[in-house]
Amino acid sequence: SQQGEEDPQALSIQEGENATMNCSYKTSINNLQWYRQNSGRGLVHLILIRSNEREKHSGRLRVTLDTSKKSSSLLITASRAADTASYFCATVNYGQNFVFGPGTRLSVLP
């Protein structure tokens, strides 16, 4: 089974609201990454958080990691219509193996 599991599967919000997505995983990791995929396009790296970090920020993005619960969350603040996309977490183990979750489909309505 896949390592990362995102929750919810789909999320619909109004522009300006915050969006929170969660990712759970099962085994030890070196780092966890979040990627965005716009419809019909390749994935784009958003942010990486290492196993010894608890929180990271990048612009409107905030990622947290709780290794005791084997979970991570991605918060997008002040969402825009352009944030509409699928968001995937990827867990990376010490052997540099990437495992992607099934993704959260975010719709930001104008």
Added chain:
Amino acid sequence: EAGVAQSPRYKIIEKRQSVAFWCNPISGHATLYWYQQILGQGPKLLIQFQNNGVVDDSQLPKDRFSAERLKGVDSTLKIQPAKLEDSAVYLCASSSRTSGRYNEQFFGPGTRLTVL
């Protein structure tokens, strides 16, 4: 810098036919990945190369899929013969341990395969 290039962008074939995809990673990136992404799912790693050597091909259906990276640069992924369930987007990605962002994967636009 130029991104990861893939071709073709779209391919439609009949089941039992053969198909090949090509990927040219970012210049200098030693690690190359092929993923299969079925509609509505996350990418699934098929094979990972480090230069021209295979690091991980545990999820590659070797009875019908093959991949090579002969000179450690560009790579081809082949399916022979194709089945209906192979319909998916095939993504290529590359990364570099020598860059400051060595853990980050850079993805190409993908090849959308439809098997009829």
